[in-house]
Amino acid sequence: MAALVSYSVAKKNNDKAPVNSPTQVIGGHGNNSYSNNSSYQRLAANFVTNKIEDTIMMKLDVESLSSASNIIRLADFGCGVGSNTINAMQDLLEIVKKKYMSQRPTSQVPEFQLIFNDQFTNDFNSLFTCLPQEKEYFVAGVPGSFHEQVLPKSSLHLGHCSYSLHWLSKLPTELEDEHSPAWNKGRIHYTSAPQEVLNAYATRFAEDLNYFLNARAQEIVSGGMMVIIGSSIPDGMPYSQVANGLMYNCMGSILMDMVKTGSISEADVDAFNLPIYACPPGEFTEGVERNGMFTVEVIELMNPAPWLKGPIDIPVFVKHVRAAMEGMFSKHFSREAIDELFNQLVPKLSEISGQMESCYRDGLQLFAILKRK
Amino acid sequence: MAALVSYSVAKKNNDKAPVNSPTQVIGGHGNNSYSNNSSYQRLAANFVTNKIEDTIMMKLDVESLSSASNIIRLADFGCGVGSNTINAMQDLLEIVKKKYMSQRPTSQVPEFQLIFNDQFTNDFNSLFTCLPQEKEYFVAGVPGSFHEQVLPKSSLHLGHCSYSLHWLSKLPTELEDEHSPAWNKGRIHYTSAPQEVLNAYATRFAEDLNYFLNARAQEIVSGGMMVIIGSSIPDGMPYSQVANGLMYNCMGSILMDMVKTGSISEADVDAFNLPIYACPPGEFTEGVERNGMFTVEVIELMNPAPWLKGPIDIPVFVKHVRAAMEGMFSKHFSREAIDELFNQLVPKLSEISGQMESCYRDGLQLFAILKRK
Helix, strand or coil: CCCHHHHCCCCCCCCCCCCCCCCCCCCCCCCCCCCCHHHHHHHHHHHHHCCCHHHHHHHHHHHHCCCCCEEEEEEECCCCCHHHHHHHHHHHHHHHHHHHHHHCCCCCCCEEEEEEECCCCCHEEEEEEECCCCCCCEEEECCCCCCCCCCCCCCCEEEEEEEECCCCCCCCCCHHHHCCCCCCCCCCCCCCCCCHHHHHHHHHHHHHHHHHHHHHHHHEEEEEEEEEEEEECCCCCCCHHCCHHHHHHHHHHHHHHHHHHCCCHHHHHCCCCEEECCHHHHHHHHHHHCCEEEEEEEEEECCCCCCCCCCCCCCHHHHHHHHHHHHHHHCCHHHHHHHHHHHHHHHHHHHHHHHHCCCCCCCCCEEEEEEEE | HHHHHHHCCCCCCCCCCCCCCCHHHHHCCCCCCCCCHHHHHHHHHHHHHHHHHHHHHHHHHHHCCCCCCCCCEEEEEEECHHHHHHHHHHHHHHHHHHHHHHHHHCCCCCCEEEEEEEEECCCCCHHHHHHCCCCCCEEEEEEECCCCCCCCCCCEEEEEEECCCCEEECCCCCCCCCCCCCCCCCCCCCCCCCCCCCCCHHHHHHHHHHHHHHHHHHEEEEEEEEEEEEECCCCCCCHHHHHHHHHHHHHHHHHHHHHHHHHHHHHHHHCCCCCCCCHHHHHHHHHHHHHEEEEEEEEEECCCCCCCCCCCCCCCCCCCHHHHHHHHHHHCCCHHHHHHHHHHHHHHHHHCHHHHHHHHCCCCCCCCEEEEE
């Protein structure tokens, strides 16, 4: 099940929303909050820690990180809320420290600063209250879109970005243009859509990735590294062959049913598209090489959480999906419409759970480590 | 009036409260919020900007700030919420930039990062939403008590601390000890109290100041500076000779009246003391010299806002006081008791407004600029 969720339940939407818009994930610590409904993400994160350690131990040269003041700064871009980001960053800190001490055994342990970045609308208050009271590092919260530079030049040594890059900064305008071949009428995603729709999404993603890499290239010192984890799919595979694609189709069809009963208007559905793109590894590598500021040290497709097999627990799954995606829907639909959508999603997905389980489920998580040239 | 409020209405309480305790000032943007009831503080802040500029232009050597990566970091310690901290830091940035360009006219303008520090319980979400969307600096929120190191070593160039240092990190225990000569029975502050009570407050403040300076000494580069603005009083003057002292006495007497009517218990009043100490300049200088890490470049008593004279608008005044102090009371008293206290405060202060206005009102604001050795 986690194999399905860990790439479908994204952490937050990094679009450039107005400052006062609601955050995409549900903040605080309530029943529907992201922080209480993100255990799948934590499991997936644990699994990659060993892979990060292998690469850092082999490929990071701590000499290149040393500053006069002996500080190592680590940043999580698109951190969201809850303990997942804190745990991931603490793990990364331990790995870097281990490498540092192995390479410079007689040196003083450097000071570490963990930087948590997300949109201005992120619930930093909740995030800060999750931090342990006793800790061996300094902390900073940095608000701002990660598609722009948010830290001073050459001030960062290691970056981390987990399940955030697949959120598009904005939707391609042609999806809503009835005169365009990419008009996405009656659907809410590129799953099962014409090639033009997929191309519009892919082009937007490539631009976002370039903005992201340019910003990080300013911030990260030469020799510094960037860990990227996120939604992916094998090159050339249609999104309708993975379970999330089936779910997006299912959401679209529930919304169209709601149009028929008059709960929402057809124009509302036509104007709504999920700003989510799962970039295949080939495209990702091309994007990094075209940008030119980083080398790709590692890139592979992983199983998000291969030890979690068996039947899908649909109600739990939907709760996770809702915690991550509700903010996105709430910009377009009423509270009642969203309740109806998620209430209907449980039985609808239960009907096709067999089909979802038999989908392609391996290798849907991109794992990449880049090094600043 | 502002002369009274600007030192009485402190921004927030930097005591080492448990992580989940309420913040001391009222967050958000509501009717009773600090951000909507802190206009006096802003006026006072504007007034000092010129004085800061004079000192920075004369005494700051930007050569000592230069780092390899050309970043200048400015931090506000005890920032609170609202636009006052943002405006103060933007003003400081402009001053430093002006000095930089005057001293190094052919250099590239450095990058600036504004760092906002306050307790873990501060409303950073509100603070971040007050930031301008277009800005020429980077931003970071740093949670943690400013009595401890919160930033990496030698990473900061200018510090700022306005109306925060007078909040004690904790109350002297002897205030609640009936066997101590410093037992503060029936009062809520050292105003009109025995010398032993004043001494207990002064000792606690001196220790806090030392912790604060030790922490900043770690963070600030040699040659970096620290602006300190806050509550003060001429050396040797009893606190009962200033209007805030009269107000604290008034609050104490209202609470004792409430004991008589049974609204609260006498033990509750005995156990409650305001953790506020207005340090005279002589004591402050002694504390800095004893600490030994900074030189005192400027120290003086100022009029917080001398252009604001005339009668006190008691209801507005009490609203400001409540926005700043309610959090402190709410740890000890019920909502109803606090409402009763502040409701009674308006007529009680109105009765003595003449006496308050005729009090010593000049030179109650400490203005100091320290330089890291």
